[in-house]
Amino acid sequence: MSSATPTEVKGASAAGVEKGGGLQSRRVRSAWLFLTPMIVVVILVAGWPLFRTISLSFTDASLSNVGGGQYVGFENYLANYQGYWAGVLADPLWWHSVFNTLYFTVVSVFIETAIGLAMALVLNGNFRMRGLVRAAVLVPWAIPTIVSAKMWGWMLNDQFGIINDLLMNLGLISHPLAWTANQNLSMWAVIFADAWKTTPFMALLSLAALQMLPTDCYDAAKVDGIHPVKVFFKVTLPLIKQPLMVAIIFRSLDALRVFDVIYVLTSNSESTMSMSVYARQQLVDFQSVGYGSAASSVLFFIVAFLTIGYIKLARVRLGEEGS
């Protein structure tokens, strides 16, 4: 559990800053003074809207009259009207979008981790123009999600798309596929577009972890003539496991709230609908703020639950700070 990044090592030494005793209380007072504006803004833009969203989920508010909803208890979540169930938790489409979101998260994070790690291994090698290649790898990361979704939408176009053309020329498919319209393919289109854009993030974090590794165990492995693949699984992977896990959890939390790429590529199509798309559709398109807020709140609690897990795992980073 003790893989150290440079920030941690240096941070540990900086923790010894406070030596002056009399100064301490004055420093603490000015620290709170400095923190106040930031805390006020965070409460205004995060705390209050979150509180209101959860409150609204217990009302029947509509978009045209957000504040004027009546208290309805848990009706938006789950309610029984004369024998049949209603509410978010009884809506098959909600559970379908939960499934879609989880499926999307697992598959796309797996793909980008695998490709990102492979990229990092290549970029960690010594070759000419390495700096240029590293910069090039960052390009997909810099492209706005909307733009990358549109670019993939164009490349995956059923009639004029280059992907269909390429696959047909290679003889892999016999007729063009409707990537974004076909129910069985559209999730894959979304996953391609997302994995392409986020792979650089995984590649860079993996590369940073690889560059931290000590060289001596590799020299030893080389002397012993151990196969590089074995070295990777027995030496490299265990050594970068910790930073890699942090990156994977970080990306997973990001993937769970996916909205942009799905909304642009496949709109409100049910076969790719994510939790965020579902909640926004209820809120804005169907104008039912109460019901949509209930869906938002469920999403929030799912992500909050997983965030606590992430923070527990990433504790190493915070470990050096006194409480």
Next chain:
Amino acid sequence: MAIIKRIAFYALVIFILLFSLFPFYYAIITSFRSGSELFKVEYLPHSFSIANYVSLFESQPFGVNILNSVIVAGAVVVLSLGLGVTAAYALGRVRFRGRKTLLLTILSVSMFPQVAVLSGMFELIRSLGLYNNLAGLCLSYMIFTLPFTVWVLTTFMRDLPLELEEAAIVDGATPWVTITKVFMPLMWPALVTTGLLAFIAAWNEFLFALTFTLTNAERTVPVAIALISGASQYELPWGNIMAASVIVTVPLIVMVLIFQRRIVSGLTAGAVKG
């Protein structure tokens, strides 16, 4: 054997380059093709027409959209850095009760799913009279730029040598003077990195921009691009869309190439979202 290995390695490098660059390359060559040319698949550039770019600006206020994005992203960067630097000093250099809780809260806020605050934020923006207003977007964007600005700046701040601060304290400098006169000159690289990441995040944001604006004149570029439509759902003007995509992406790519090293250090320091 060594030569084969070398060739295989460079083949991998070329594959990585193709994987990373081809989609954008294809967007560029598409944007310079017009009319029926768009409906033939070509792998190499073979025509050069700026018709798509001209019609993009003629058919909608795309210039205004770009200006909106610049204003919003710029204001968000200035606000986040201003609030973030002083907070990062307190969190990175001063030991006090509740610091760890505060850091964890900030980290948690940066993980908030945006949709989880959507209705509350909508109500807040409505009640402040900022609906369909750029100021409303600036305010709402603070929810994701501020926490990660504070977080990344705190890690940078923690790494500054403590001798500097000790010397300042011995000279009787107040914390405010220490920040502005001692730390700020050293923090420039960190401020550039964090500012750049905040700018990119705000420039690319879609959900709030889509929900909190109503008219084309207040829209930012991601929303404008997403809403470019043709005569019907099945006749999207791909040429215009690709031209718009190239325009909004080129400045970002130039920035990324210039500040490549700084961005990578910022990303690894904060493990921020992409």
